[in-house]
Amino acid sequence: EVQLVESGGGLVQPGGSLRLSCAASGFTFSSYSMNWVRQAPGKGLEWVSYISSSSSTIYYADSVKGRFTISRDNAKNSLYLQMNSLRDEDTAVYYCAREGWEYWGQGTLVTVSS
Amino acid sequence: DVVMTQSPLSLPVTLGQPASISCRSSQSLVYSDGNTYLNWFQQRPGQSPRRLIYKVSNRDSGVPDRFSGSGSGTDFTLKISRVEAEDVGVYYCMQGTHWPSWTFGQGTKVEIK
Numbered sequence: 001e002v003q004l005v006e007s008g009g010g011l012v013q014p015g016g017s018l019r020l021s022c023a024a025s026g027f028t029f030s031s032y033s034m035n036w037v038r039q040a041p042g043k044g045l046e047w048v049s050y051i052s053s054s055s056s057t058i059y060y061a062d063s064v065k066g067r068f069t070i071s072r073d074n075a076k077n078s079l080y081l082q083m084n085s086l087r088d089e090d091t092a093v094y095y096c097a098r099e100g101w102e103y104w105g106q107g108t109l110v111t112v113s114s
Numbered sequence: 115d116v117v118m119t120q121s122p123l124s125l126p127v128t129l130g131q132p133a134s135i136s137c138r139s140s141q142s143l144v145y146s147d148g149n150t151y152l153n154w155f156q157q158r159p160g161q162s163p164r165r166l167i168y169k170v171s172n173r174d175s176g177v178p179d180r181f182s183g184s185g186s187g188t189d190f191t192l193k194i195s196r197v198e199a200e201d202v203g204v205y206y207c208m209q210g211t212h213w214p215s216w217t218f219g220q221g222t223k224v225e226i227k
Contacts (some may be wrong), residue, residue, distance in 0.1 A: 021159065035216070037163075045155075045206055059214035061130040080168040096163060101153055101208065102174065 002026040002103045004096050005009055009108030015088050016112070022079040022096030030074035033057075033099040038092035039107075048094070049081065063113050064090075086112045116141050116212045120219035124226045133194040135222045137207035142187050144211070153191045153212035157221075158203040164224075166205075167192065176223055194224075202226060 008020040020035070036048040044053040048087040049070040050059040058070055079096050117140040127133045142149045154167035165174050167183035170190060180195040194201055207219040 044221045045218040047207070047218070050214055050216075061215070101210070102165050104164075105216075106162055106213070 002035075002098070004103055004105035005096065006094060006096055006108040009094065009110045010114065012086055013114050014087060014112055015079075017082070017084045018110060020094055020108060020110070021079040022099040024077045024079065024098075027098075028071075029077040030054075034072065034079045035097045035099070035101075035102075036070060036094075037061075037095045037097055038090075039095070040089070040112075043092075046092075049091065051079070064086045072102065074113045083110070086110075088112050115215045116217050118207055118209055118211050118217050118219040120207060120222050123220060123222055125222055125224045127194075127197045127224060128227045130196050131201065133197050133201075133224060135192045135205055137185075137190045137192070137219050139188045139190075139209055141212065143190075143209050144187065148184065150181075150183070150214045150223075152190050153210060154181075154194075155206045155208060157206065158200075161203075163171050163206065164183075197205075197224070197226070199226060 003025045005023045012018050029034045033052045035050050038046050038048050048061050051070045052074055067085045071080045093109050095104050095107045097104045119138045121136045143152050150170050152170050155163040156166050157163045166177050166181050171183045176180050182193050204223050206221050206222040
């Protein structure tokens with residue numbers, strides 16, 4: 001069974017940093033690209049970042065470019081999102097999703113507030 | 115970026131009655147390989163999104179056959195033939211053709227009258 005479990009969310013002050021993790025199981029993680037998607041409270045879904053299976057190709061939404069860094073460790077079956085210079089508008093539930101969009105994690109809440 | 119526009123944004127439906135959600139894209143979603151990468155997702159209250167339909171009209175495993183997707187080019191539709199209580203939630207269309215900027219519709223909230 002495919003499972004994606006996010007962790008690392010929490011309360012952080014504006015300008016602060018946070019690192020999210022997504023632990024994958026039930027499939028060959030190193031064979032699939034991965035995405036981060038976020039959802040602000042009461043709002044819709046926004047794609048945040050993409051990383052290819054080998055980490056050779058990475059993309060970001062303009063809203064996070066230069067502040068967020070996606071990475072992965074295929075040996076640990078894990079996906080990461082390093083978030084720096086956080087802003088109020090980054091407050092959201094962050095989901096990891098596998099290539100193809102069939103599998104999503106349960107999400108982890110990031111709250112940016114003073 | 116490709117803009118995905120859904121209508122209506124709110125859809126009250128009587129149990130057992132049909133429901134239809136429209137999704138329009140600002141550019142054609144036909145990819146160079148001939149496929150159209152248009153997905154539909156259901157998000158029940160408090161849950162993660164669940165993919166229902168991929169490539170316009172293909173139902174995912176376990177999705178009831180009362181859900182169907184159709185359309186082409188820039189106009190797409192998700193239909194529920196007979197709404198059940200478990201169908202309450204928000205439905206999103208998403209385009210995967212014009213990557214690396216995957217975009218979602220605003221969402222349509224389905225509720226029971």
